[in-house]
Amino acid sequence: MRIISGKLKGRRITAPKNLPVRPTTDMAKESLFNILNNLYYFDAISVIDLFSGTGNIAYEFASRGTQDIYAIDGNFGCVKFIHKTAKELDLPIHPYKSDVYKFLEKTNLTADVIFADPPYGLEVEDFLKIVNLTFEKGLLNDDGILIIEHSKHMDLSEHEQFSYAKKYGGSTFSFFEAP
Numbered sequence: 001m002r003i004i005s006g007k008l009k010g011r012r013i014t015a016p017k018n019l020p021v022r023p024t025t026d027m028a029k030e031s032l033f034n035i036l037n038n039l040y041y042f043d044a045i046s047v048i049d050l051f052s053g054t055g056n057i058a059y060e061f062a063s064r065g066t067q068d069i070y071a072i073d074g075n076f077g078c079v080k081f082i083h084k085t086a087k088e089l090d091l092p093i094h095p096y097k098s099d100v101y102k103f104l105e106k107t108n109l110t111a112d113v114i115f116a117d118p119p120y121g122l123e124v125e126d127f128l129k130i131v132n133l134t135f136e137k138g139l140l141n142d143d144g145i146l147i148i149e150h151s152k153h154m155d156l157s158e159h160e161q162f163s164y165a166k167k168y169g170g171s172t173f174s175f176f177e178a179p
Contacts, residue, residue, distance in 0.1 A: 001056050004030050006042075006063030013059065013085060019077050021053035024117060024149060028168035032147070033060060035166065035173075036113065039145070042066045045112035046141070050100045050130065055082035055093065057115050062091035070111070071095045072103050104133035112141045117149040124154060131159050131176050146176040 001023050003011045015021065024032075036042075043065035049058045052071035055078075061069055071082050071093050079097040086093040096103070100116070116130050127150055133139075134146050145163075148156065152172045156162060161176040 001054060002026060003059055003063045004033065006060070006065065008059070008063040008089065011063075011089075013054070013056075015054040015081055016077065019054060019081065020075060021078065022117075022120070023054050023056045025169060025171065028149075028171045028173070029056065029060060031166065031168050032173055033064070040112065046110070048072065048109060048111040048114045048139070050103075050114065050116040051118045052082060052095070053078055053117065055085060055095070057117070058082065058093045059085070059089070059091065061113075062086070062089075062093055067092045068111075069093045070109060072098055072100055074099050101129060101133065104130065104137060104139065107137070107139065110139050110141050110144075112144045114139060114144070114146045115149075116147070120151045120154075124156070127154065127156060128159060131156070131161055134176070135161055135178065140178060144178070148174045148176070150174065 046068035047061045049071045052073040058069050058071045073079050079095045082095040152167050152170050156174045163175045163177045165172050165174045
Protein backbone atom coordinates (compact mmCIF):
# COMPACT_ATOMS: atom_id res chain seq x y z
CA MET A 1 0.00 0.00 0.00
CA ARG A 2 1.15 3.56 -0.54
CA ILE A 3 0.31 6.88 1.00
CA ILE A 4 -1.26 9.10 -1.64
CA SER A 5 -0.83 12.61 -0.27
CA GLY A 6 0.55 14.72 2.54
CA LYS A 7 3.90 14.69 4.28
CA LEU A 8 4.41 10.97 3.54
CA LYS A 9 3.19 11.13 -0.07
CA GLY A 10 4.48 8.19 -2.11
CA ARG A 11 5.66 6.26 0.95
CA ARG A 12 5.09 2.52 0.61
CA ILE A 13 4.14 0.47 3.64
CA THR A 14 4.38 -3.30 3.45
CA ALA A 15 2.18 -5.23 5.84
CA PRO A 16 2.95 -8.78 6.93
CA LYS A 17 1.38 -11.38 4.64
CA ASN A 18 -0.34 -13.21 7.51
CA LEU A 19 -2.76 -10.41 8.44
CA PRO A 20 -6.46 -11.13 7.66
CA VAL A 21 -6.99 -7.95 5.63
CA ARG A 22 -8.27 -6.56 2.34
CA PRO A 23 -6.76 -3.06 2.10
CA THR A 24 -8.71 -0.33 0.33
CA THR A 25 -7.31 0.03 -3.19
CA ASP A 26 -5.25 3.11 -4.03
CA MET A 27 -7.82 4.17 -6.65
CA ALA A 28 -10.73 3.97 -4.19
CA LYS A 29 -8.71 5.61 -1.40
CA GLU A 30 -7.66 8.49 -3.63
CA SER A 31 -11.28 9.06 -4.69
CA LEU A 32 -12.47 8.94 -1.07
CA PHE A 33 -9.90 11.49 0.04
CA ASN A 34 -10.76 13.78 -2.87
CA ILE A 35 -14.32 13.87 -1.48
CA LEU A 36 -13.13 14.42 2.10
CA ASN A 37 -10.70 17.13 1.00
CA ASN A 38 -13.70 19.20 -0.11
CA LEU A 39 -15.47 18.71 3.24
CA TYR A 40 -12.77 19.09 5.90
CA TYR A 41 -9.47 20.64 6.88
CA PHE A 42 -7.61 17.47 7.84
CA ASP A 43 -5.59 19.19 10.57
CA ALA A 44 -8.82 20.25 12.31
CA ILE A 45 -10.66 16.93 12.57
CA SER A 46 -10.67 13.75 14.62
CA VAL A 47 -11.02 10.28 13.10
CA ILE A 48 -12.04 6.82 14.24
CA ASP A 49 -10.98 4.05 11.84
CA LEU A 50 -13.01 0.88 12.49
CA PHE A 51 -11.83 -2.52 11.25
CA SER A 52 -8.48 -0.79 10.65
CA GLY A 53 -6.65 -3.82 9.30
CA THR A 54 -3.24 -2.58 8.13
CA GLY A 55 -4.01 1.03 9.11
CA ASN A 56 -4.12 2.13 5.48
CA ILE A 57 -6.84 4.78 6.00
CA ALA A 58 -5.40 5.98 9.34
CA TYR A 59 -1.96 6.54 7.76
CA GLU A 60 -3.54 8.60 4.98
CA PHE A 61 -5.33 10.86 7.48
CA ALA A 62 -2.14 11.23 9.55
CA SER A 63 -0.06 12.06 6.48
CA ARG A 64 -2.53 14.84 5.67
CA GLY A 65 -2.21 16.40 9.12
CA THR A 66 -4.94 14.83 11.25
CA GLN A 67 -3.67 14.74 14.84
CA ASP A 68 -6.43 12.76 16.58
CA ILE A 69 -6.81 9.26 15.07
CA TYR A 70 -8.06 6.08 16.73
CA ALA A 71 -7.58 2.79 14.87
CA ILE A 72 -9.76 -0.06 16.13
CA ASP A 73 -9.34 -3.69 15.11
CA GLY A 74 -10.04 -7.03 16.74
CA ASN A 75 -6.92 -8.73 15.40
CA PHE A 76 -3.85 -8.48 17.64
CA GLY A 77 -1.47 -8.73 14.65
CA CYS A 78 -3.16 -5.80 12.92
CA VAL A 79 -3.08 -3.62 16.04
CA LYS A 80 0.56 -4.52 16.66
CA PHE A 81 1.47 -3.62 13.05
CA ILE A 82 -0.37 -0.26 13.23
CA HIS A 83 1.32 0.55 16.55
CA LYS A 84 4.78 -0.31 15.15
CA THR A 85 4.25 1.63 11.91
CA ALA A 86 2.76 4.69 13.63
CA LYS A 87 5.71 4.78 16.02
CA GLU A 88 8.31 4.39 13.22
CA LEU A 89 6.70 7.15 11.15
CA ASP A 90 5.88 9.36 14.16
CA LEU A 91 2.16 9.42 13.40
CA PRO A 92 -0.55 10.41 15.92
CA ILE A 93 -2.49 7.15 15.65
CA HIS A 94 -3.84 5.41 18.76
CA PRO A 95 -4.44 1.73 17.94
CA TYR A 96 -6.82 -0.30 20.12
CA LYS A 97 -7.52 -4.01 20.03
CA SER A 98 -11.26 -4.44 20.43
CA ASP A 99 -14.27 -6.02 18.86
CA VAL A 100 -15.64 -3.09 16.87
CA TYR A 101 -19.25 -3.55 18.02
CA LYS A 102 -18.23 -3.69 21.70
CA PHE A 103 -16.04 -0.62 21.15
CA LEU A 104 -18.98 1.30 19.65
CA GLU A 105 -21.24 0.28 22.54
CA LYS A 106 -18.79 1.38 25.25
CA THR A 107 -16.71 4.27 23.89
CA ASN A 108 -17.02 7.89 24.94
CA LEU A 109 -14.94 9.06 21.98
CA THR A 110 -16.51 11.22 19.31
CA ALA A 111 -15.11 12.09 15.90
CA ASP A 112 -15.68 14.20 12.83
CA VAL A 113 -15.10 11.22 10.54
CA ILE A 114 -15.76 7.60 11.39
CA PHE A 115 -14.58 5.21 8.70
CA ALA A 116 -15.51 1.51 8.77
CA ASP A 117 -14.22 -1.19 6.44
CA PRO A 118 -15.77 -4.42 7.76
CA PRO A 119 -15.15 -7.76 6.07
CA TYR A 120 -17.26 -7.86 2.92
CA GLY A 121 -18.69 -11.26 3.92
CA LEU A 122 -20.72 -9.86 6.82
CA GLU A 123 -24.49 -9.66 6.59
CA VAL A 124 -26.25 -6.37 5.76
CA GLU A 125 -27.53 -6.29 9.37
CA ASP A 126 -23.93 -6.23 10.65
CA PHE A 127 -23.13 -3.22 8.47
CA LEU A 128 -26.29 -1.43 9.59
CA LYS A 129 -25.45 -2.18 13.23
CA ILE A 130 -22.39 0.06 12.80
CA VAL A 131 -24.64 2.87 11.55
CA ASN A 132 -27.20 2.37 14.30
CA LEU A 133 -24.64 2.29 17.12
CA THR A 134 -22.84 5.35 15.75
CA PHE A 135 -25.99 7.46 15.77
CA GLU A 136 -27.62 5.99 18.90
CA LYS A 137 -24.45 6.68 20.91
CA GLY A 138 -23.91 10.15 19.38
CA LEU A 139 -20.36 9.31 18.27
CA LEU A 140 -20.20 11.91 15.48
CA ASN A 141 -19.35 15.54 16.16
CA ASP A 142 -21.52 18.25 14.58
CA ASP A 143 -21.27 18.01 10.77
CA GLY A 144 -19.59 14.63 11.19
CA ILE A 145 -19.84 11.80 8.71
CA LEU A 146 -19.80 8.01 8.89
CA ILE A 147 -18.36 6.24 5.88
CA ILE A 148 -18.72 2.50 5.38
CA GLU A 149 -16.78 0.66 2.71
CA HIS A 150 -18.59 -2.40 1.35
CA SER A 151 -19.03 -4.56 -1.72
CA LYS A 152 -20.68 -2.98 -4.74
CA HIS A 153 -23.29 -5.74 -4.47
CA MET A 154 -24.58 -4.43 -1.13
CA ASP A 155 -27.07 -1.59 -0.78
CA LEU A 156 -27.30 0.39 2.47
CA SER A 157 -29.37 3.27 1.05
CA GLU A 158 -32.56 2.37 2.93
CA HIS A 159 -31.13 3.58 6.26
CA GLU A 160 -32.61 6.91 7.38
CA GLN A 161 -29.12 8.38 7.98
CA PHE A 162 -27.91 7.40 4.49
CA SER A 163 -26.75 10.40 2.47
CA TYR A 164 -25.13 9.06 -0.73
CA ALA A 165 -22.83 6.36 -2.10
CA LYS A 166 -19.85 6.32 -4.47
CA LYS A 167 -18.70 3.19 -6.31
CA TYR A 168 -15.11 2.48 -7.27
CA GLY A 169 -14.40 -0.85 -8.93
CA GLY A 170 -15.74 -3.62 -6.67
CA SER A 171 -16.09 -1.30 -3.67
CA THR A 172 -18.69 1.22 -2.57
CA PHE A 173 -18.40 3.96 0.03
CA SER A 174 -21.74 4.72 1.70
CA PHE A 175 -21.94 8.05 3.54
CA PHE A 176 -24.19 8.61 6.55
CA GLU A 177 -24.96 11.90 8.27
CA ALA A 178 -27.19 13.18 11.04
CA PRO A 179 -30.35 14.84 9.71
